[in-house]
Amino acid sequence: MASPVHTLCQTGLVVALLLMARCTCHVGHKEGVRIETIVSPSPGCYKLQSGDFFVTLENITLTDGTVLYTSYLPDGKVVAKRSYLGKRTSGINVGMLGVCKGEVRHLTIPPQLMMGSVQDTENLAATVPVDVQIHYRAEILDVVPQIERSLLQDFLSTDKNGDYVVRANEIERVLEMERGLKRLLQNALGMDNIVELAVQWFDADGDGGLNREEYFTLSQTIQLDQMRKDAKAQYPDEYRNPEKNRALKDEF
Ligand SMILES: [Ca+2]
Ligand SMILES: [Ca+2]
Structure with a gap:
């Protein structure tokens, strides 16, 4: 007969496995970008494609909490960002492909995928140390097909x-x-x-x-x-x- 401690450990293991299993449903990796779905899309929703227009409320931060960009201004104003997929940094392009209106995603992006030749991120090169991850969290307010x-x-x-x-x-x-x-x-x-x-x-x-x-x-x-x-x-x-x-x- 299993001891109470053994049973507790087993229960803990099952809970941990269940949590991991639940987490795995919402986390994926693509081309070096970790994609976590915080709020799932509605079934059958239109998925963002390259060249489409989308509107977001977003935060870009570093692992240590440094804010690189935010839609939430200190005076309380909230400014949505409008973009065409494909004209943004490559890490965001990879991580936002297929996102739906109403969805919330958290991307973890290695700095080298945020930089390169894209104009948006030119000034990031001076800000972000090479060993620090970039966190991009976006709530999708709208998606308009090309x-x-x-x-x-x-x-x-x-x-x-x-x-x-x-x-x-x-x-x-x-x-x-x-x-x-x-x-x-x-x-x-x-x-x-x-x-x-x-x-x-x-x-x-x-x-x-x-x-x-x-x-x-x-x-x-x-x-x-x-x-x-x-x-x-x-x-x-x-x-x-x-x-x-x-x-x-x-x-x-
Ligand atoms: Ca108006
Ligand atoms: Ca109306």
């Missing part, structure tokens, strides 16, 4: 104040510059307050503005790209005064 690049560029250019939400006044500003499009929309819908109504209609979460996904839905539903082409064809006079349009744009 195939949706033109929709994304339209969203980012409409988001005049850069808060990643398009509000009615920002669409109004765009329509002040694209008066042909404004006329087309007003004529098609037979009403003047089209912007206010559009924002209300597509504001799925009811926060008063259009986040990236809500704006894409609006854009695709009304076929904004095609409407722009139609507006240019139907109201060419509105597009014949680029100097005036540029002056209006400069005001913003």
